[in-house]
Amino acid sequence: MARKTGSHSEITGPRVRAAAERLFARHGFAAVSMRQIAAEVGVQAGALYLYTKDKQALLFDMMDAHMIALLDAWQDIDPGGRPMARLEALVRFHIQFHMERQEAVFIAYMELRNLTPENYVAITERRKAYEHVVEGILSDGNTVGDFAVEDAHLSAMAVIAMLTGVNTWYREGGRLSLERVEEIYWDMVRKSLVG
Amino acid sequence: MARKTGSHSEITGPRVRAAAERLFARHGFAAVSMRQIAAEVGVQAGALYLYTKDKQALLFDMMDAHMIALLDAWQDIDPGGRPMARLEALVRFHIQFHMERQEAVFIAYMELRNLTPENYVAITERRKAYEHVVEGILSDGNTVGDFAVEDAHLSAMAVIAMLTGVNTWYREGGRLSLERVEEIYWDMVRKSLVG
C-alpha cells in the first residue's frame, strides 16, 4: 500500500487518452479543446497536464501507439509461407484490425497535418513500414509465381486503400457480415493481382 | 462603366474562395482562422464577410461546388454503351479529375465532420449520387455479362476507394506517368470484377 489515497494516475491517464481519441475522431484535433477533454473525463483542464505534456503529445502518442499496434499485430499473425497465403491472411487481418479501431484509424489518416514536423516524420516512417510489408508480399509473390503485378509498390498502395476503405461504408448489422465482406474483398484482391 | 472605382467583388470573391481552399486543405478547416484567409487574400478579416455569410458557408460552398463539378464532368464524359467501356472511361476520368483537384478532394473527404448537420446531409447526398453511378455500371455489367460481381455496392465502394487512393501516394515526376498509373489501375479493376 505505497500509493496515496486519491491517486488515480493509472486510471485517469488511460481515461484521458480514451476521451481524447473519441473527441479527436469525432470533431478533429484542432476543433477539440483541452477543456472538452477534461469535461469528458470529469476533471478540470489543468489536471490533464499531469498525464500529457501538451495537446500535441496527446495526438502523437495515440497515433504512434496505433501504428505500433498495427505492426506488432501483423508480426504475430503473419503465417509466413507462400505469398498467396500470407496476402490472404493480411487482407483479413487488415479489415478486422481497422474495423475494430475505427477511431484510431480515422485519426491516423486525418490528423497527419496537425503533427509537428518531427512527429509527422516519425508517424510516416511507421506507415511506410506497413506499406513495405504489403509490397514485400507482392514482390515475393511475383518471384514465386503467385502474383503477376507490374509494379509492387503501386499495387500495394491500391490494395491498402481498397481495404481501409471498408471503414468508410461498412456498418454492423447491415446486409453483409464482416466475414462475408472479407471473403469478397479477398476475392477481388486476389483476382486483381494474378495474370 | 456603371461600377464604382475600387469595386473588386468579381475578383476578390474567387480569391477568397481559392485562399480558403488552399488553407483548409493544408491545415484543416478548424485550424484556419478568418484572419489567415484574409491575410492570404490581402484584405482585413472583416472584409471577408462581404463575400461569404460565415466560415461554414465558405466550407459548404466549396464542397458542394466540387461535388457538382464531379457529377457534371462525368455526365459530359460518360461514353454510354457497354458497361466495360463505361467503367474504363470512369476509372481514367476518376483518377484524372481527382488528381487535378487534390485540395478540393482532400477537403471533401476530411471536412465532412465540420459541416452543420443540414450541410452534411446535402454533401452526403451528392456523394451517394456518384457512388450510385459506379454501382449502376457494375450492375449493368453483371446483367450483360461484362462483370461477375457478388455485390455491386460493395464492389463500387472498393473501386472508388482504390482509385481515390492514388491521391495519397502519386507524385508528379515520379517513377510512373499518370497515364501508366491509369493503365495499371484499370487492369487491376477490370480483373477484380470478372469471373
Added chain:
DNA sequence: GTCTATAGTATGATAGAC
C-alpha cells in the same frame, strides 16, 4: 469595398492552494 476598432468569448498552459 475596405478599413479600424471592438464586443464577447474561447483558447492552451501554468501557479499555487489544498
Added chain:
DNA sequence: GTCTATCATACTATAGAC
C-alpha cells in the same frame, strides 16, 4: 492528484468611419 484562478493570446463576427 485535483482544484480554482489566471495570464496572455486568439477567435468569429459586427459596427461604423471613409
